[in-house]
Amino acid sequence: MVKASIEARGDLRLTRLTKTYGDFTAVDDLSLTIPKGSFFALLGPSGCGKTTTLRMIAGLEEPTAGSIHLGETDITTTKPYQRPINTVFQNYALFPHLTIFENIAFGLRRRGKSDVKEAVEKVLNLVELPHLAQRKPTQLSGGQQQRIALARAIVNRPALLLLDEPLGALDLKLRRQMQIELKWIQKEVGLTFVHVTHDQEEAMTMADTIAVMNEGQIEQMGSPADLYDNPETAYVANFLGQSNLIKGTISGNDGDSQIVDLYGQKISLPKSRSHAVDNSTYAGIRPEKFRISLLETPVKGNVLSGGKIEDVSYIGVSTQYQVEMPWGQELMVFEQNDDGVAPFKKGDAVNISWEPTFTFGLRGDEDATAGSEVAPEVLDEE
């Protein structure tokens, strides 16, 4: 039984997983399959249930309802030490009384593996820290501890590697570097990685598939490009990057497109990206997809006219504009600084245009601000 579970391999399948603490539902009827060998990210703000989900997979929390399967093996109630799953903890949780070598060897020794020395040295080379083997964890920097925590987990060749905000304690520059390294290591060792994070950029950089979580449920799941270009809900549109959501009415069809009336101006929207359930909709456009032009300049594609530049912020690589539209809404526009100068000034009367294929449509009864108010920087979740 124990033997069988510890050698289980295959896809991870969560079925109707629920976890409640008293009246509070942390994870609500969650079902998903994580294919073997993939880099999967659970993305969401503090308290969305992503860490609880991870802890249930690790066996550190017992689900209130539902089941967890690894391949054909039901591991819902097996103890953490009987699961072929290892975790990289948020604050690393290295053993302070053991050397780096013994920290990494811990899992191997528990399972009575031979060739411990060889395996540890190999993984230390992989994380590029072979010279630290005899140090204690407190003698290492945060970035080094992070790599050792990773090494301690992957040396066991688990069926599944769980990463709980593994880069949260690192500074921005180191974080970016580790993101690339983690991705590389995952490819190198070919393990299934399940990565929990609140950082949408981190999730998009590393994961093949992202599940955006909100209030204990999965809001949307897909590839990073899928989620970014074709969000199904206002929550996803706002949490993953920024979005301009303009209220409108679907007034007709034109082949593969819908014609949407935005305060009297008609635009077109690909049907494949419309998630509206009736005539009322929100047309969504990412700020960098917009182009600004002066009134006399001819433009193609979708056009909204009558804008007025309200604010200009030059941020080097791009310039951010706030453009006030005739109906009072301020739209956000990011323009690349291709030519080195900000061509528009505050008060300029402008048109806004964009490629119709970049438009996505949401349900008209949604809260257009959902997901934009959450503070993704808060680290102490649950």
Add this chain to the structure above:
Amino acid sequence: MRKIRTPYLLLLPGFAFLFTFFILPIINLAQTSTQTKIAGGDTGQYEQTLRFANYFDAFVENKEQFGRSFIYALIATLLALAISYPLAYAIAFKSGKYKNVLLVLVVAPFFTSFLLRTIAWKQILGEEGFVVPTLRTFGIISESTTLTSTSFAVVMGMTYNFLPFMTLPLFASIDRIDPRTLEASGDLYANGYTTFRKVTLPLSMPGVVAGTLLTFIPAAGDYVNAAILGSPNTKMLGNVIESRYFKVVDYPTAAALSFTLMAAILILVTLYIRKAGTEELV
């Protein structure tokens, strides 16, 4: 200049206190330990003759009590460790919002006098207490066996009296363990027992060392428990020193015994700390 002087000024009150109440009495004690009776003098009149054989005589005469002191202290220390470790572990990890209440309960006995609490044990273990009849009912002790005035009573009294000195350092040490390291151990294929042996216990070793020292050292020198709960057959070295000083008025022997006890404890403790290697565990 001023900066250099400040630490010494801060140390001054402590040094002055220790000098007056520790160094001077120790010197006095050392002098006393090699004195001999003035020929034809009154009781308690001694002169300095540098008779180091006092040490040998005192030890030979009292080696039984010597051995008893260390054996009782050792048993009491091990019992206290066995009781305190689960207690401290539970308070640190499982007590939630009752943590502070439980800690207050651990030190609550200090609100009553040490003597009174020891005398209370006489009641607990006496014929009219509940322990003896209960043990008799279950046939664990025979009808004729009593518990008072036995070495059992002395060791129980010492275990009880020094329990907080064991529990508090253990708690401080266990409380500092990051529970995530225990989760990590489970995550890395260690079951509960292995996690305890490989992670919890090594990480709590500073507390184990501190607690056992704080229990063993005063227990080895204790005489109150043996005096109140014991019999002449359970006398410890502390009882001998006390009676030599206050009853027999044999100051040199009492002083020599005190020094021998101090030296023995110092040697044992040094060996123990060497073995436990606490400096590795911070």
